[in-house]
Amino acid sequence: MKAVIGRRYRRLLVPYAGEAWQDLVRFLRETQTLITGSSARTMFLGDVEHDMRDLNLVVPPTSFNILDEFLINTLGYVCISVISHPAMALGIKQFRKYTKQGKVMTLASPPKDKNILHTILSTPTTADMIYMTTGGVTCLYPQWLDQRVAICSGTGNLVLSTDKLGCAGELHDELRVKLGTAFIGEACGNRCPTLWHHIQEKHMRKSTDWDLSDSVTKTFFNVDIEWRLNTYCENPACRYNFEIMAGNLETLGAFNRMWTLKQKHDSPLTLGDRFRRQVFARRDTLSPACKTPIDDHMQDS
Numbered sequence: 001m002k003a004v005i006g007r008r009y010r011r012l013l014v015p016y017a018g019e020a021w022q023d024l025v026r027f028l029r030e031t032q033t034l035i036t037g038s039s040a041r042t043m044f045l046g047d048v049e050h051d052m053r054d055l056n057l058v059v060p061p062t063s064f065n066i067l068d069e070f071l072i073n074t075l076g077y078v079c080i081s082v083i084s085h086p087a088m089a090l091g092i093k094q095f096r097k098y099t100k101q102g103k104v105m106t107l108a109s110p111p112k113d114k115n116i117l118h119t120i121l122s123t124p125t126t127a128d129m130i131y132m133t134t135g136g137v138t139c140l141y142p143q144w145l146d147q148r149v150a151i152c153s154g155t156g157n158l159v160l161s162t163d164k165l166g167c168a169g170e171l172h173d174e175l176r177v178k179l180g181t182a183f184i185g186e187a188c189g190n191r192c193p194t195l196w197h198h199i200q201e202k203h204m205r206k207s208t209d210w211d212l213s214d215s216v217t218k219t220f221f222n223v224d225i226e227w228r229l230n231t232y233c234e235n236p237a238c239r240y241n242f243e244i245m246a247g248n249l250e251t252l253g254a255f256n257r258m259w260t261l262k263q264k265h266d267s268p269l270t271l272g273d274r275f276r277r278q279v280f281a282r283r284d285t286l287s288p289a290c291k292t293p294i295d296d297h298m299q300d301s
C-alpha cells in the first residue's frame with residue numbers, strides 16, 4: 001500500500017520537475033516545505049488521473065531563498081509575480097509565483113513570528129486546509145472533504161466570483177463550495193465554523209504517512225495553534241449564528257493564533273482546558289439529536 005502511495009506522490013511531482021523530481025523531493029524534505037492546495041487534495045483522495053496545473057509550496061521563512069534559487073536555477077522556472085492574494089495576507093509574508101511550460105508553482109512563507117501552519121490555516125476554504133510533507137498527508141477538515149464540500153472561511157469572501165484562489169472563487173468541478181453551513185438544514189453542532197480547533201486535537205484531523213522518515217505528524221509537535229473558520233455562523237438553524245457574531249470582537253478571517261510560552265504560562269487555563277470548556281459549553285445547549293460521534297469522542301479525551 002505504501003508503495004502505491006509513494007508512486008502516486010512521484011506521479012504528482014514529475015510533471016513539475018521531470019528527471020530532477022528526486023532533487024525536488026530532497027529540497028522539499030531538507031527545507032521542511034509543505035505542499036498544499038489541489039496537489040495535496042489529489043494525494044489525499046487518490047485521484048491522480050487528471051492533470052494538475054499548480055503546485056503550491058509553503059516553506060519556513062529561513063528556507064525561502066534556498067527553494068527560490070532551486071526552482072529558478074535548477075528547474076528552470078521563471079518568476080511571474082511576487083504578490084499573494086489579499087485573502088492570504090494574514091498568513092503570508094513572502095510570496096512568489098513561477099511558471100514553466102504551462103505549469104505553475106507558488107512559494108509562500110509565513111511571517112517570521114508565525115508557524116508554517118498559519119499559512120495553511122489562512123486559506124479561504126476547508127478544502128485548502130490540507131497539506132503534505134514528503135512522507136505524509138494531513139487533512140484538517142476530513143468530514144467535509146469526504147462529502148466533497150469546501151466551506152469558505154472568513155477570508156473566502158475576499159475572493160471575488162471572477163477570481164480564483166484554491167477552491168474559492170469561480171465554479172469548481174470536483175467540489176461544492178459553500179459560503180457556510182446553512183445548506184445542511186440543521187444545527188451545526190460541532191461542525192460550526194465558529195468553533196475553535198486546536199492543532200493537537202487528533203480526532204479533528206486525518207493523517208496518513210507513507211514514509212515515516214518524513215512523517216506528516218512531525219508538523220504538530222510542539223506547535224500550539226488554535227483557529228476557527230469564521231467569527232460568525234450564517235446557518236439560521238444554528239443557535240450560535242447571531243450570538244457569536246454580536247459577541248465577538250476579534251478580527252475577521254480564518255483567524256488563527258499561536259500562543260507563546262509566556263502567554264501560556266500567564267494563563268490560568270491550558271489551551272486544552274479552554275478548548276474543552278468552550279466545546280462543552282456549546283454541547284450542553286445542543287439537543288441530543290445534534291450530538292455527533294465526534295462530540296462523544298471529545299468527551300473521552
Ligand SMILES: [Zn+2]
Pocket residue numbers: 181187188189191192193194233234235238239240241
Ligand atoms: Zn453554526
